[in-house]
Amino acid sequence: MAEIDDNLERQINRALDGELDADERLALGRELIRNPQAREVMERSEQIDALAGEALRSLLSDGATGDVCSSQVSHVWGRRGYHRAWWLLPGAVAAAILAMLWVYTPSSQKQLAENGTGNTAQRTEGLAVGVKPAGRWPTVRSGRLPGGLVPVYYRPTRIDRAIDRGVYGVRGTDGNIYLIDVRRTRTHEQPGSNARTWPVGGDM
Amino acid sequence: MAVSANHDPEQAVIEAIRSGDRYAFDEFVRRQSGWVKGVIFGVLGDRDRVDDVAQQVWTVAWNRIGDLRAVERWRPWLYRMARNAAIDAGREVSRNRVVAQSLENAPAVKAKSKTPADQLIATEQHGLVLEAIESLPALYREPFVLRHVEGWSYREIGKLLELPVDTVETRLVRARRLLREMLQGKV
Numbered sequence: 001m002a003e004i005d006d007n008l009e010r011q012i013n014r015a016l017d018g019e020l021d022a023d024e025r026l027a028l029g030r031e032l033i034r035n036p037q038a039r040e041v042m043e044r045s046e047q048i049d050a051l052a053g054e055a056l057r058s059l060l061s062d063g064a065t066g067d068v069c070s071s072q073v074s075h076v077w078g079r080r081g082y083h084r085a086w087w088l089l090p091g092a093v094a095a096a097i098l099a100m101l102w103v104y105t106p107s108s109q110k111q112l113a114e115n116g117t118g119n120t121a122q123r124t125e126g127l128a129v130g131v132k133p134a135g136r137w138p139t140v141r142s143g144r145l146p147g148g149l150v151p152v153y154y155r156p157t158r159i160d161r162a163i164d165r166g167v168y169g170v171r172g173t174d175g176n177i178y179l180i181d182v183r184r185t186r187t188h189e190q191p192g193s194n195a196r197t198w199p200v201g202g203d204m
Numbered sequence: 205m206a207v208s209a210n211h212d213p214e215q216a217v218i219e220a221i222r223s224g225d226r227y228a229f230d231e232f233v234r235r236q237s238g239w240v241k242g243v244i245f246g247v248l249g250d251r252d253r254v255d256d257v258a259q260q261v262w263t264v265a266w267n268r269i270g271d272l273r274a275v276e277r278w279r280p281w282l283y284r285m286a287r288n289a290a291i292d293a294g295r296e297v298s299r300n301r302v303v304a305q306s307l308e309n310a311p312a313v314k315a316k317s318k319t320p321a322d323q324l325i326a327t328e329q330h331g332l333v334l335e336a337i338e339s340l341p342a343l344y345r346e347p348f349v350l351r352h353v354e355g356w357s358y359r360e361i362g363k364l365l366e367l368p369v370d371t372v373e374t375r376l377v378r379a380r381r382l383l384r385e386m387l388q389g390k391v
Contacts (some may be wrong), residue, residue, distance in 0.1 A: 002328060013377045019358055038328050041384070051391060052337060053352045055330035059251050060241040060353055 004038050012042050016049055158190040218275050221266075233262055239364075240286045242353035247290035247345030249338045257293045261286045283364055329391045336386040344379035347372050 003151065004012075010030050014020050032039045164184040169177050214235070220228035237258065243255045264285060272281050337345060347361050356364075358372045365372070 010373065010377055013380060015362060016380075017304070017358065017376065044384055045380050048333065048380065048391070049352070051329055051333045052348070052383070054348055055333045056245075056337070056352045057238075058330065059334060060238055060245065060254065085375070096337075176355065 004041050008038050016045055159189040162186045215275050218278050221269050239354045242349040243283060243286040244290040246349040247287055247342055249345055251334055253293055257289050261289045326365050332390050336383050340382055342376045342380055347375045348379040
């Protein structure tokens with residue numbers, strides 16, 4: 001096996017590890033051209049490095065450490081995860097309350113839910129009429145909560161439409177009186193919201 | 205993966221793990237598995253036990269990550285854990301070997317099992333190279349493995365192993381010299 005100067009061997013190692021700057025690489029290149037032993041060490045080291053890199057990466061990336069780790073961790077999960085379980089009980093209670101709220105909606109909403117289909121506005125002179133967006137009304141089962149509050153799971157988007165109508169008489173140049181029917185429609189959209197309660201008699 | 209960075213994205217992952225995010229931990233394991241196994245292999249020098257020891261390291265890491273005071277020091281913390289686990293595993297192998305010798309009066313038990321598959325691999329170049337690496341003194345093997353698994357610079361390896369850059373360089377030179385000698389005429 002080729003024997004070379006320690007300093008030159010160091011330079012070769014640094015070159016293999018990408019630790020040489022441009023000048024040092026140039027100097028080493030010149031040395032390798034005129035020193036066949038150094039060239040042999042360089043080539044041999046490159047070959048071993050390449051094999052070692054492949055072998056090590058293959059070895060250390062093989063196996064299912066990550067997956068096994070997940071399964072291992074899953075059974076120690078309880079030990080570490082005990083502090084995470086604090087929300088499970090209140091979460092379950094909250095879910096139960098929400099489920100109860102879901103089934104409690106006012107009878108007026110029930111009426112709308114049963115009758116209304118699609119965006120249907122009833123025309124009333126000067127009166128806002130609630131319009132139910134299709135498919136967004138909660139299932140209505142029964143009554144109300146104590147305290148005059150009506151629980152609902154969510155409030156759907158509400159569209160109020162007001163139609164003003166006026167009939168005006170205008171005398172024409174021919175002496176006749178013409179009636180002009182004027183209708184003005186105003187639409188107000190109120191975005192929906194999540195679970196809440198609000199008083200009975202409120203404009204839902 | 206670079207060891208040093210002004211902004212270490214792993215810190216956010218560590219915080220998520222500390223708050224109990226198991227999926228963050230899985231991701232963390234996937235990203236750090238290479239060098240952790242490299243450390244274990246570097247210290248232990250036994251490829252057959254790397255996965256088992258790595259498994260212990262990750263389990264301990266999961267249980268103890270809440271004890272990590274300075275999140276930015278997560279890498280040295282994990283390194284020490286991997287290194288200690290590998291040292292303990294090495295002691296265990298030594299103990300078992302002594303017991304086996306005394307009880308059965310048998311020749312030294314080799315740590316790795318030689319299955320037909322292993323024998324087949326050993327005939328290949330990778331197997332030869334791995335055996336040669338396993339035969340290196342741990343002192344030289346550790347930086348050599350880290351260099352080849354993660355491609356870390358001398359400075360990065362030195363930072364992890366808490367060694368001066370010159371020492372890292374010297375150990376790598378000697379590791380390569382020993383490997384050239386051991387693999388002479390084999391690969």
